[in-house]
Amino acid sequence: MFDRRDAERIMSIHISSRLPPDKRIWLHTKSGLFTVRSAYYWSKNKADEQCTKNASSSCKNTAWKQMWKLRIIPKVKHFLWRACNESLPTKNGLARRGLQIDTVCELCGEANESTTHLFLECQATLPIWYLSTLRLDLRNQAYGSFKNFLWTMLHKQSVEYVEMLSLIAWRIWLARNKWCMEKKKFDIIRILDGAQLMLMEMHKTSKSSKSESRAAARTRWTPPPIGILKMNSDVAKFNDGTVGYGFVIRDHSGDVLLAGTRREQRDGSSTAMEGLAIIFAIRSALEAGFMEFQIESDSKCLIDSIQGKGGTECSSEVVVGDVRHFAKAANCKEIFMFIGRLID
Numbered sequence: 316m317f318d319r320r321d322a323e324r325i326m327s328i329h330i331s332s333r334l335p336p337d338k339r340i341w342l343h344t345k346s347g348l349f350t351v352r353s354a355y356y357w358s359k360n361k362a363d364e365q366c367t368k369n370a371s372s373s374c375k376n377t378a379w380k381q382m383w384k385l386r387i388i389p390k391v392k393h394f395l396w397r398a399c400n401e402s403l404p405t406k407n408g409l410a411r412r413g414l415q416i417d418t419v420c421e422l423c424g425e426a427n428e429s430t431t432h433l434f435l436e437c438q439a440t441l442p443i444w445y446l447s448t449l450r451l452d453l454r455n456q457a458y459g460s461f462k463n464f465l466w467t468m469l470h471k472q473s474v475e476y477v478e479m480l481s482l483i484a485w486r487i488w489l490a491r492n493k494w495c496m497e498k499k500k501f502d503i504i505r506i507l508d509g510a511q512l513m514l515m516e517m518h519k520t521s522k523s524s525k526s527e528s529r530a531a532a533r534t535r536w537t538p539p540p541i542g543i544l545k546m547n548s549d550v551a552k553f554n555d556g557t558v559g560y561g562f563v564i565r566d567h568s569g570d571v572l573l574a575g576t577r578r579e580q581r582d583g584s585s586t587a588m589e590g591l592a593i594i595f596a597i598r599s600a601l602e603a604g605f606m607e608f609q610i611e612s613d614s615k616c617l618i619d620s621i622q623g624k625g626g627t628e629c630s631s632e633v634v635v636g637d638v639r640h641f642a643k644a645a646n647c648k649e650i651f652m653f654i655g656r657l658i659d
């Protein structure tokens with residue numbers, strides 16, 4: 316009855332658990348009513364997007380150029396560059412510079428800690444790659460060096476894949492440093508969630524205006540009062556049409572009690588997506604037995620809609636109603652506006 320693409324899009328429509336009556340709407344106006352003007356702008360934007368895509372894929376870059384072009388923050392690019400040049404201060408790296416130290420890897424205790432060992436061979440880090448969305452099984456793979464590994468991935472995989480890979484490597488490096496220097500637990504889930512949230516933040520920041528990113532960079536996360544939990548959620552749209560949701564729930568001391576990420580095929584306005592991220596977060600929290608949070612979102616439009624200030628876009632009405640429903644079920648105290656980054 317429907318071709319595969321249409322069927323997938325239909326299946327990706329959010330079905331409300333409250334079962335409100337069905338309604339037909341046009342997604343590209345706030346009222347949900349069709350206008351020729353909105354159809355013109357929509358088709359023009361689509362054509363522009365296609366143009367940009369074709370231009371970038373026709374450019375042939377060397378691996379270094381490709382690496383510097385990744386949409387990740389400069390300090391992660393610098394880290395990749397050092398990892399490729401074997402100049403990270405791993406145990407082997409420090410010994411090469413003349414330091415008299417024990418060079419055994421502190422994570423596994425089984426081999427000398429070189430860049431290659433730490434990222435591609437260590438028993439403590441191999442599961443991270445496999446459990447990530449990249450599903451990388453590095454056992455029995457002989458890349459020989461981090462540089463060769465990264466170059467191969469730049470050649471074989473999408474930009475988005477390599478960005479995720481870069482952020483995972485970066486979070487492994489940070490967690491390794493915390494373990495070696497402060498004996499902070501080397502936590503696989505935290506590394507993966509950290510990388511996923513960084514990716515979402517970066518894609519969002521690269522799209523928002525410069526003034527917005529400056530404002531975001533200035534805002535810090537503040538803890539909730541004792542006895543109340545705080546939930547932060549976020550959304551990223553990917554080039555393949557999928558949407559990623561992520562959330563963290565923290566207590567008054569900033570400790571992460573629950574975090575989650577999910578990626579799925581989904582169509583809709585960004586306000587609706589932000590709402591779906593909150594619903595995903597509240598449902599996960601309820602399943603884990605957590606109640607009573609403050610909810611923070613960086614979507615002003617969504618917060619206003621939930622609080623009944625200003626009109627709700629027709630296309631987000633169902634989702635906004637569901638957020639209210641689940642927030643009530645979880646006994647959520649307050650829904651705040653938040654414009655900062657979720658991570659340090």
Ligand SMILES: [Zn+2]
Pocket residue numbers: 420421422423424425426432433436437438439
């Ligand atoms: Zn090791």
